Amino acid sequence: MSGPRVTRSPLDPAVLLGEARRDGDGGLTLFVGVVRDNADGRAVEAMEYEAYEPMAEKEMERIEADLSGRFPAVRLVMRHRIGRLTVGEVAVVVAASGPHREEAFAACRAGIEEIKARVPVWKREWGPDGSVWVDPLQPRPNPGSC
Amino acid sequence: MRVEILLFASLRDELGGTCAVEAPESRPGETTVGALREAFLASCPSASRLGKRILVAVNEKFAREDDLVRPGDTVAFLPPVAGG
Numbered sequence: 009m010s011g012p013r014v015t016r017s018p019l020d021p022a023v024l025l026g027e028a029r030r031d032g033d034g035g036l037t038l039f040v041g042v043v044r045d046n047a048d049g050r051a052v053e054a055m056e057y058e059a060y061e062p063m064a065e066k067e068m069e070r071i072e073a074d075l076s077g078r079f080p081a082v083r084l085v086m087r088h089r090i091g092r093l094t095v096g097e098v099a100v101v102v103a104a105s106g107p108h109r110e111e112a113f114a115a116c117r118a119g120i121e122e123i124k125a126r127v128p129v130w131k132r133e134w135g136p137d138g139s140v141w142v143d144p145l146q147p148r149p150n151p152g153s154c
Numbered sequence: 155m156r157v158e159i160l161l162f163a164s165l166r167d168e169l170g171g172t173c174a175v176e177a178p179e180s181r182p183g184e185t186t187v188g189a190l191r192e193a194f195l196a197s198c199p200s201a202s203r204l205g206k207r208i209l210v211a212v213n214e215k216f217a218r219e220d221d222l223v224r225p226g227d228t229v230a231f232l233p234p235v236a237g238g
Binding site: 058064066099124125129130132143145 | 160162163164167207209211214215216230232233234235236237238
């Protein structure tokens, strides 16, 4: 696999899909997480991703190892970008290649769920009124509504 | 036992990139993640909003409350992760 799993460089989903693909596989699935322009009713201009980099890299490797146990027939390629990303930029990619669609979809879904649950990455949401760290358990209501 | 703790994201914004905590020793030269968490929360009350939700990593791996911390270990306190 080429390059670090946690990177400041832009991610190219097509390239990563190509890295996952094998001639013997018939199913390729791809999850691409991008920065969106809204969160809980607020306007979002950018997301600033931060990682505990050496641990995040290792945790991505551990997820791959765990999932290769659960989905032995699947090849997974996973990347997370960090730094300041604007709307539409790719933050995370999970590509899965398997003999058939069932394993490829399941492994791809498991990959993104494990990343969100385990990898030490945080994001600060930037909008017109400044910035705030995103707490996954505490979505804040739109200040203008009640 | 004095332990230097790495901090990230909102915890780093509030308290700086590192924070030294004096934790009670369970045996000479060792303490537990749980004891370290209690000592940290006592010395940094602003972190208590996260309390038990703070994740603790020892040597770049998630640790449980009864895991041991010894001199030379790399300890990090992490806010709930929010990647993706």
